[in-house]
Amino acid sequence: MDQTATGKFIMKKRKELNLTQEQLAQKLGVSNKTISKWETGKCMPDYSIVESLCTELNTTLAELMNGEEDDKSIHTYDNEQIMEMMKEMQELKNAKITFTGYILIIVGIVMLTLSQLFGGTEFQNFLSGFMLGLSICQMLVGIFVVSRQMAGKTRNK
Structure with missing residues (x-):
């Protein structure tokens, strides 16, 4: 294909x-x-x-x-097999995207927790604030990706 x-x-x-x-x-x-x-x-x-x-x-x-006319094609497929294969490929792609969203959320939570451990000096406060901001962004992107995938699943049913 x-x-x-x-x-x-x-x-x-x-x-x-x-x-x-x-x-x-x-x-x-x-x-x-x-x-x-x-x-x-x-x-x-x-x-x-x-x-x-x-x-x-x-x-x-x-x-x-x-991608060619069937006259000379040596490939023979059953339409149901092809549709099933395409459906499975689409589901795998969607699962991969959803998994990525969950990973972003988890990494965001870990970074949020770690950001609370820093503090004291000016650099440590900067690092803590940076990690806090980055973790919030990661979690928001993760939530967006997962919710978009979930909305797509309900729309396709």
Whole structure:
């Protein structure tokens, strides 16, 4: 599954149908920037939209994933297998992001605790204040990342 090949295939099929990125985006309910990211290989379509994309481009899921017409393709995939694989990949990516958010929160709490141990001299007070500020920022970023992931999970259900 080559993102660049898939992107070029999406662009080729879109142009064969005389569709602009904007028109395809409207049909799929995404932005034209999203279509652009797919076509340049920067990211892959979300598993929840792949079937609609295949329908709009008059192609099969296997062709889309291979990035080529199926006539000469030696790869044979069951559509359900591909969808399941894409769903699992998306879930792993989301879990990784959520894990990163939790790590940021934990490190922030540890730094907050450590910042309370410093104090006394002018430099130690500065270090304590710096660690306090940094820990609060880390915790806020962590909370933002985790809450955004949780909101995405409820929206996709």
